[in-house]
Amino acid sequence: MVLAIVLLLLVLGSIAFYFLSPWHLTPLASNWAAVDTTIQITFVVTGLVFAAVNLFLVYAIVRYRYRRDRRALYEPENKRLEAWLTGLTTVGIAALLAPGLFVWERFIAVPEDAQRVEVVGQQWHWSFRFPGEDGELGRVSTRLISEENPFGMDPEDPRGRDDVLVQSPRVRLPVDQPVQALLRSKDVIHNFQVAQFRAKMDLVPGHVSYVWLTPTRTGEFEILCAELCGIAHFAMRGMVEVVEPAEFEAWLAEQPTWGEMMARPEPDLQAGREHYATCVACHGEQGGGNRQLNAPALGGQDAWYVSRQLQNFRAGIRGQNPDDPYGGQMTAFARQLEDRAAIADLAAYIESLPVADPEPTVSGDPERGRRLYRTCAACHGADGQGHHAFNAPRLAGMSDWYLVRQLEHFKVDVRGAHAEDFYGNQMAHMARMLVDDEAVRDVVAYINTLPRRSGTEVAAAGGRDE
Template structure:
């Protein structure tokens, strides 16, 4: 009897928890109320079966409990019972599948007036592409992806006016249907916006799609709903639903493929002239100055330098009240008036000669740090060399005191919390893996042991001389 009562209490309690739980679907912000209806049907069908099975189990426990004066009856064939069970099961399965099939057919049948957006997923980042004035996407293929062509666009006239959005921040107009064309650069991803009731797998080598109509102004989170690697949980973006006029103005400000391709590379001469104000803290050759809390710049890639200077300049970095040193950097970054000036300085810094650094901290254990660094290596490389494809900058050869400070800033949310710093937001999530100060010191100590590029070049030259 006690077992039967426990089964009944658990079954009824589960049902009550569902009805009175504060956790439920996010507010609907699209036209897909039919998906909510399908979810409700699924819950009612499965809930009824769950309750019926558990109550029947409780009944069986009581009705057929042990009785030494009763003999069990073996009845392997009961056609009447089998017909009932088969019929009820058929109705239940039909109730589960039929509504979903109807909604699915509509979900992948966009209206003719839907505008298109391509969503590109990669480890661990979202980017977007709009067709230009011709209304057609240019051809693209993953084998053409490189540092200068992150979307893999082919030399197609239709793609010259395609609008490329490299930041994981998308604007969409309210009350206008949109077809989302999905493509993956590397592994299996799944784009999901819970408020839109919209999600779909992104399979490398294939193109998938769905459509919806945003109905509520606001900002919603894009997540990856498919386990895609070590930083899967940090693969997030934002979709903002705005009025049509706001969307048009934003889209007009974005660059086309042709405009990006035609941008002038950094001018070394102009960059050298602009670098004079940086040299006062970072050194004439970018060697850094710990006394002034100025990190080493020589050896960093231009793409990373450009991004950080733009973050300082726009206020996405260096505005936190506890980031005193970042606040000092902002006025200097503001002296760079535009994107070209930033590119000039970054290009010049990339040419500065690099000299190996000696470790200044001795609190960490490199052996323990090597184990913890395995997570970092997925973005920054096994040798800390940096990986452009994952937007992970170089770590090897960077000052240990600076690395430790930045990791602490990420852990405490002093750096990376700004909404316009998507990679900083990812680093906050990843830095939480380092659970305490000792873990931070261990990782930094291990990074200090990684071969620095200047040392590697010198070693290679020495070997060549011996041969």
């Protein structure tokens, strides 16, 4: 009888939890209400089966409980019962599958007037490509992907020159207009999901899949990777902003095309050196840094990373937290650079400086730090040389006291909490894996043992010095 009561309470509790639970589907923001209906049908069918099976167990336990005055009757076959079970199972399976088949028929039928956008996934980043005025997307190939050509655009294909490239994980879409998302992966299997849209699909390397939807309300909606794509899978996030069509068109016109990116001049190192004259007082003539002035080593740091940080300082994405007074100082200096060209020139000059070799100031256990660093190596490289494809800067040669401070800032949301700082947000998640101050010091102590070479030098040497 105890088991029967437990099963009965399980059924009643499960039904009550379903109706009273605060966890339900997020509010719908697309045309896929049919997906919600299909999910609800699935809940109803599986819920009825769950209740029926368990209530039958309760009945069987009570009705056929042990008694001394009777024996069990062995009946190996009961065709009538088998027919009922087969019929009910068939009806239940049909009720589960049929709605999904009707929805799937619509799910794969893309409207002819749909706005196309290519969604490109990579560990751990989203980027986007729109067709230009010709309405066609140019050819791409993973073999062509490089730091200068992150989308793998074919420079020989004239159709791609007007393609609009959005390298940020934030994208805008027009409201009340159908959109077809072409899905492509650079590396491993990812999954493009926006919970409010109810449309999701895998991104498979070497294959272009797709989903389509019509956003039905304006707002911001988070993009998640719903596939276990690597160690930082949970941090692979982006943002879809649904706006009015006129605002979308204005935003799209501001984004660079592939032709414009190819036409950009090479950075001017001499101009960068002139801009660096302002930085010398704190960071040193060769970018070696100065702890007394809270200026970290810069020499040899990757130009793409320096550019991004300067742009973040200029835009208020970094350096605005009152607990980061030194970041606030950098904001004022970054805003002295008048445009992106000036930032690119300065960043290229800093990269041309010799890799810094500051004196170690942090004490810790390098061996324990080596074990902790295995997580960091997935992005920053085994030698701390950095990896542009993962948006991970070089760590070897950085001022150790600065690394400690930044890890502490990431852990407490002093840095990386801004909505536009997607990569800082990823680092905040990863930094919290270092559970205490000792772990932070240990991993930084290990970074101090890494060779002071640029990523190019490490790659040319074929690995780390032993």
